[in-house]
Amino acid sequence: MRVVLLGTAAGGGFPQWNCACALCAAARDGKLPSRTQECVAVTGNARDWWLLNASPDIRTQLTAGPALWPGPGPRETPVRGVLLTDAEADHVTGLAALRGAAGLKVYAPRPVLAALTPVRAVLDRHAPWEWSDSLAEGGFVLAGGLVVTAHPMAAEAPVYLPPRPSDDRWVTAYRVEDLASGGVLVYAPCVTAWTDTFDDLLAEADCAVLGGTVFTADETSTDRSTRGHLPVAGARGSLTALARHPGVRRIYTHLHHTNPLLDPGSAARARVNGAGVDVLLDGAEFVVGG
Numbered sequence: 001m002r003v004v005l006l007g008t009a010a011g012g013g014f015p016q017w018n019c020a021c022a023l024c025a026a027a028r029d030g031k032l033p034s035r036t037q038e039c040v041a042v043t044g045n046a047r048d049w050w051l052l053n054a055s056p057d058i059r060t061q062l063t064a065g066p067a068l069w070p071g072p073g074p075r076e077t078p079v080r081g082v083l084l085t086d087a088e089a090d091h092v093t094g095l096a097a098l099r100g101a102a103g104l105k106v107y108a109p110r111p112v113l114a115a116l117t118p119v120r121a122v123l124d125r126h127a128p129w130e131w132s133d134s135l136a137e138g139g140f141v142l143a144g145g146l147v148v149t150a151h152p153m154a155a156e157a158p159v160y161l162p163p164r165p166s167d168d169r170w171v172t173a174y175r176v177e178d179l180a181s182g183g184v185l186v187y188a189p190c191v192t193a194w195t196d197t198f199d200d201l202l203a204e205a206d207c208a209v210l211g212g213t214v215f216t217a218d219e220t221s222t223d224r225s226t227r228g229h230l231p232v233a234g235a236r237g238s239l240t241a242l243a244r245h246p247g248v249r250r251i252y253t254h255l256h257h258t259n260p261l262l263d264p265g266s267a268a269r270a271r272v273n274g275a276g277v278d279v280l281l282d283g284a285e286f287v288v289g290g
Contacts, residue, residue: 001146001178001288002043003185003207004068006051006061007036008282010213010256011090013057023262032263035282036061037090038189038254040209041068043078044178048144051082052174052187054094064283080143081105083134083150086171086190087112087158095123102127107134109150109169115161135169145179151201154192156228175201183289185209189254191230194241202245207288212238212252212261212279215268219258232261232272239275249288250277 007013014035015024026032036057043049049068055061062068062079070077081104084091092112096119098104108116110133120131132140139149154171157164173188186205188198190213202208213229231237232252242250252272255261260268261279269279 001176001181001183001185002046002067003209003286003288004041004065005209005251005253005280005282005284006039006041006064007055007057008253008255008280008284009035009037010254011037011088012257013037014255014257014262016257019257021258023260024257026263033281035255035262039091039094040187040253041065041079042146042176042185043067044142044144044146044180047078048080048142049078050080050142050144050146053085053091053189054082054098055090056093058094059097061282065285077101079104081107081130083148083174084108084112085153085174085187086156087115087161088190089158089160091189092116092119095119099123099126103129105130105132107132107140107148107150109133109135109152109172111157111167111169115158134172134174147177147179149175151175151197153188153190153198154228156190156192173198173201175205178289181289183207183287185288191238192228193230194236194238199241199244202242202248205245205248207249207251207286208242208245209251209253210238211254212272213254213256213259215259215261219256229256232259233268239272239277242277243275246276249286252277252279255279 015027037055039055040052134150186208260266
């Protein structure tokens with residue numbers, strides 16, 4: 001299974017357009033690499049590609065890598081569809097850029113599909129798409145030989161929606177298995193709490209791409225968009241939990257613009273890398289499984 005990290009920043013990207021913090025200023029000065037908003041592409045056969053979330057930067061991300069370029073026909077694309085982890089704006093607004101591509105398949109939990117009802121109506125007028133419940137029993141098979149199961153992670157509905165009853169299907173993680181190689185990827189860009197279920201998922205994974213949104217809990221007090229995200233550091237942080245899975249390749253993504261992990265020279269980055277966890281740049285590509 002080939003995996004491409006199309007984008008690795010949290011909502012707003014890095015540098016964020018309306019932020020003059022030291023990290024964003026350094027990125028504008030060219031001292032730190034810029035990052036687009038989080039999105040991943042996977043394939044089991046190098047022909048059929050699937051997007052994990054659809055960021056607002058999806059057009060730029062798709063044109064950056066030749067493997068995802070259109071062809072050989074004038075309107076053909078190797079992109080077969082999108083798997084959504086949630087209904088957050090930075091994960092769904094890229095769907096609009098994909099309009100007009102006939103036959104795409106979109107998988108998402110039922111609450112997310114319901115929240116996107118107005119958007120779905122607009123997109124289907126350009127070209128009919130197939131919309132499916134990602135939490136359907138037994139999972140689903142993707143073109144290219146990938147088998148996927150979705151797993152509820154959190155009950156956090158997007159803030160743009162009116163208040164509604166709690167539902168733990170609002171945020172999900174995906175387990176993607178390559179039938180040919182047996183390689184397993186766990187994709188969870190939004191980690192709000194570490195559960196036994198998530199530990200079980202990682203125990204059978206070869207690689208985990210997960211949210212390292214904020215480094216410390218203090219960052220969650222400065223920006224509403226970071227609240228609810230599990231910090232990397234701390235006794236109950238994700239880095240401590242990841243230490244239980246040394247045999248898994250572990251990669252942090254969805255980095256908020258306040259996160260010191262954005263700076264390769266920071267003590268935070270040294271600590272994370274020293275624990276065997278990667279922080280990769282946009283465009284990084286790797287193989288999961290044999």
